Amino acid sequence: MMKDAVNTESVEINPVDQVRSTIYQLLSSLFAREIDHKTLHDLTSEQAQQFWAQLSSESEFKADVNTLVAELARLKTDKALLELAADYCGLFLVGTKHSASPYASLYLTDKPAKKGDEPLLFGEQHQQMTQFLKQSQLQVQSEFPEPADHLAVILAYVAHLCTHSTEAEQHDFIKANLANWLNNFVAKVTEVDTGNFYQALARLTYAWVKSDAEWLESESR
Template sequence: MNMINTTPALQETDQLRADIYALLATLLRNAPETELLAWLASLEPDQDEDTPMARAWSTLALTARHSKPQQLDNEYHHLFIGVGRGELMPFACWYLTGSLMEKPLVLLREDLKRLGFERQPSVKEPEDHIAALCEVMSLLITNGHGYATQHQFWQQHLASWANRFFSDVQTADNAVFYTAAGLLGNAFMQQEDNWFIQLSPAVRENGQQQ
């Protein structure tokens, strides 16, 4: 996705949210390359913190340490591309209607146009690919869209199906490294749900980041 905007200063929590969305987008767009895999393997989460997110980070780091780029290329191909189709279909329409290119994609494109996003020419997948939606959420945060806009987009285009997708990733026959990525996705979607619930109505609805 492309969007031209100035980037305001973000509080640490919002920057972390944007970074996690961007990481999920990267992992779900392509298999991680050597540099990203090394960074994931170097993570050292706080061992005293027993939360779903902390456990997900620990699992992802451990899995990355035992993974090789070529192995992950093959895993990604079997999961999401395949011959004809992969084991999983990472598209909102598929999870919401059982088919591709249906009404949820039409509504998404309307929202993306209204928000000023356009698909990059090099991207061939429809905009309801999970990676694209995570990328949009990251850009909404970093480009200063308030919590009201973030919550509306998340509620409309991710909340209704992303957890099912990430759960399917964890149990997929071809998933090894991506089992950990699915665990992170599930934990983060739950964290986002809690995040929006805990915002006061005034903060959430006036669209201001605090």
């Protein structure tokens, strides 16, 4: 639907994995950058409405999908778009106590942060994700100047894995690099988000990843 945070190549894949990859790519794109007019058009097109309706048919996704669709329908003016962009900036681009930084390293560090400490970026998780990308002959897009352990990059990489690896490999990656910190990130977004869009997006992402991991586990037995 939209360009994500990682450069990937196209291959012929089965329909189930195509849908899974598309969902991960969509979630990645929404965490990668603010919603602009083109993105809004894509997200509210007839094709997108069918996609949202299909996704909301699953009970665990319904409430958050409905919230996202309702919030998107409210974005009828430049002012509304700017306000949502301000929410994005305050949540994900500014490192304060009122933000929810989307970097795995901030949730997986063994050492608790002391007051006044700067968040450790480009650390172990960044290096690890960079290695994963390199092994798959991928790279973070040059216009996305973020550490590789950014949630958008990890989700885009899982989208790639959906079409390039086994169910067992996908499950192991999600368990080791996403499922082990995503819940804490969602809790932080829910705590500090003053709007509805991004906390619904975060909850939907967690619910989707949890559901997909369970499906992968059953498929790889």
